Amino acid sequence: MDDNQTIHQNPVLNQKDNDFKDDFRIAERVKHGATMADMAREIEPLAQTPLEALDLLKNGNARFYSNRSTRPMLSAVERRAQVVAQTPFATILGCADSRVPTETIFDCGSGELFIIRVAGNAISGNVLASIEYAIQHLKSHLVVIMGHEGCGAVKAAMMPEEERNKEPENVQRLLNKIVPAVCNIPPIRDYKARMREAVIANVREQVHALKQNEVTMAAVAREQIMVVGAYYEISSGAVDFLETEEELRVN
Numbered sequence: 001m002d003d004n005q006t007i008h009q010n011p012v013l014n015q016k017d018n019d020f021k022d023d024f025r026i027a028e029r030v031k032h033g034a035t036m037a038d039m040a041r042e043i044e045p046l047a048q049t050p051l052e053a054l055d056l057l058k059n060g061n062a063r064f065y066s067n068r069s070t071r072p073m074l075s076a077v078e079r080r081a082q083v084v085a086q087t088p089f090a091t092i093l094g095c096a097d098s099r100v101p102t103e104t105i106f107d108c109g110s111g112e113l114f115i116i117r118v119a120g121n122a123i124s125g126n127v128l129a130s131i132e133y134a135i136q137h138l139k140s141h142l143v144v145i146m147g148h149e150g151c152g153a154v155k156a157a158m159m160p161e162e163e164r165n166k167e168p169e170n171v172q173r174l175l176n177k178i179v180p181a182v183c184n185i186p187p188i189r190d191y192k193a194r195m196r197e198a199v200i201a202n203v204r205e206q207v208h209a210l211k212q213n214e215v216t217m218a219a220v221a222r223e224q225i226m227v228v229g230a231y232y233e234i235s236s237g238a239v240d241f242l243e244t245e246e247e248l249r250v251n
């Protein structure tokens with residue numbers, strides 16, 4: 001195998017026989033002075049641009065919802081190289097809901113996605129810090145804020161204020177980050193459609209909040225990243241992306 005070939009570009013990496021060959025290759029490299037840090041540098045992110053990253057997510061989700069997931073397993077070589085560095089191609093802010101397992105939804109493996117999960121996928125100080133870290137220090141090219149069907153946090157934020165005030169203080173604080181997005185939802189009679197509208201309105205609001213962040217703005221301006229929204233439908237397994245200005249426009 002060509003020494004210059006990066007680990008991700010090896011099309012047969014997941015085959016056991018080749019794992020042993022790669023292990024041997026790494027052992028040889030280390031014997032000749034390469035450190036694990038040198039090896040880790042060989043792991044290139046799967047995507048080099050925001051659009052490539054978005055395509056990877058779309059393709060991964062298509063495999064998931066059509067029951068063709070490959071559920072990528074790491075070879076011993078990949079796992080060892082990951083000890084020193086990570087190169088996730090996308091950063092995803094999703095909900096803490098147990099039915100929204102992000103890697104599974106996008107058919108991704110360890111080291112591929114930088115994931116932050118918090119109820120209602122709302123922007124706050126620590127969430128921003130994590131996203132800033134991903135932008136400044138990791139090689140990911142895309143930030144996705146993803147809401148989902150049947151979100152309990154969004155539903156709670158739509159309750160009357162006197163009901164919300166019965167919640168513990170920290171829960172109220174989190175709900176207050178969602179309330180402005182959902183308090184003026186049009187009176188859609190169909191409950192499912194109304195909830196979808198509310199979840200997407202919250203995604204738009206959180207994307208808008210993230211785009212006010214200086215580190216994010218600078219990364220968008222130099223075309224390092226793109227910020228998009230997404231809606232995950234639990235029942236079908238499909239993710240709809242909100243990419244254009246019009247799709248992301250806050251009501």
Ligand SMILES: [Zn+2]
Pocket residue numbers: 095096097119120121148150151152153154
């Ligand atoms: Zn949720």
